[in-house]
Amino acid sequence: MKLKVLASGSTGNSYILESETEALVIEAGVPFKELIRHVDHRKIVGCLVSHEHKDHAKYMDDYILHGISTFMNSMIWYMFGGFEVKSFDNHHDVPCKGFKIHHKEMGNLVFATDTGYIEFKFPNINHWLIECNYSKEILDERVDNGFNPVLADRIVRDHMSLETCKYFFQANNLSKTRNIVLLHLSDSNSHAEQFKREIHELTNKPTYIAEKGLEIDLSLCPF
Numbered sequence: 001m002k003l004k005v006l007a008s009g010s011t012g013n014s015y016i017l018e019s020e021t022e023a024l025v026i027e028a029g030v031p032f033k034e035l036i037r038h039v040d041h042r043k044i045v046g047c048l049v050s051h052e053h054k055d056h057a058k059y060m061d062d063y064i065l066h067g068i069s070t071f072m073n074s075m076i077w078y079m080f081g082g083f084e085v086k087s088f089d090n091h092h093d094v095p096c097k098g099f100k101i102h103h104k105e106m107g108n109l110v111f112a113t114d115t116g117y118i119e120f121k122f123p124n125i126n127h128w129l130i131e132c133n134y135s136k137e138i139l140d141e142r143v144d145n146g147f148n149p150v151l152a153d154r155i156v157r158d159h160m161s162l163e164t165c166k167y168f169f170q171a172n173n174l175s176k177t178r179n180i181v182l183l184h185l186s187d188s189n190s191h192a193e194q195f196k197r198e199i200h201e202l203t204n205k206p207t208y209i210a211e212k213g214l215e216i217d218l219s220l221c222p223f
Contacts, residue, residue: 046080090115134189
């Protein structure tokens with residue numbers, strides 16, 4: 001099982017979980033033509049969309065027209081081929097879902113983005129794809145230098161900070177964790193290498209920044 005990152009951020013979001021025989025797409029933020037450059041259309045068993053904002057859902061109708069089963073907000077539990085998906089509520093300015101995904105080849109994965117915080121704990125998770133959008137220190141400094149405080153308040157309310165991300169990982173048992181991938185970093189309010197370093201130092205787990213072209217092996221075997 002591989003994770004492929006096609007896009008992550010305010011201009012678009014798209015992630016693929018792909019085995020030898022099937023693939024699950026998360027977010028519909030890149031055109032269909034771009035999507036199928038990275039995965040065989042015939043392997044796609046479904047697409048999960050976290051919420052209606054264009055950087056996550058812009059091409060959802062196009063995916064549906066091409067025969068991809070696509071779900072946003074209406075799903076609580078569903079099987080997409082060998083992928084078992086359970087959704088949970090995030091905290092954003094529109095209805096937004098996170099996903100706990102199980103597949104026998106990768107174990108358990110949690111995906112959550114565009115949320116001020118995550119109110120749940122998750123046992124026995126092997127892989128985390130979690131938003132780490134901004135640093136409070138960086139954002140406060142920008143406000144002091146003239147950044148719109150109303151926009152800053154919206155960021156704080158609707159997106160996860162480095163500080164909140166660290167608290168979330170401290171609250172969860174990471175004994176089964178193999179990979180942490182940080183999603184949706186802000187272009188102006190984050191520092192990728194700092195975020196990666198601090199999460200790795202806190203968790204002692206392999207930590208990655210979700211950037212276009214990133215591929216990670218999520219297979220449980222041979223371990």
